[in-house]
Amino acid sequence: MNRYEWLDAWLCAKPGAVRDYKPEWGWHRYLVGGKMFAATCRPGPEHKGYDCRELLLLKCEPLLADALRAEYADIIPGFYSDKRCWNSVFLDGAVPDDVLRSLCDRSYGLVFAKLTKKLRQEITEAAAGGSC
DSSP states (O other): OOSOTTHHHHHHTSTTOEEEEETTTTEEEEEETTEEEEEEEOOOTTSTTSTTOOEEEEEOOHHHHHHHHHHOTTEEEOTTSOTTTEEEEETTSOOOHHHHHHHHHHHHHHHHHTSOHHHHHHHHHHGGGOOO
């Protein structure tokens, strides 16, 4: 069971955030400027070690990603993504809410910063219009 009931609203509240569903992956994705900054998924039994637990994938700087994995048992290398700069968080785990919120914000910020200046400006100007 997902103990982070606030998570979807938190991710959708980011300026320019769009949520979609990728049926061929079975993932709910959160995008900004067409780029994914977060996703939720539930790996099937064929993916050993994940035990069919729901995951949140978040982008992260490589050194911080390693430090977080060392500190929290419920943060692991990104599922089906670049394990250097993506982490997965077990959503039935024990990562503190404030840490998870910070990681969501950081992931969004990393992706947003890589968008073109023009797109960042458009998103910022349109932020008052809502998201997701």
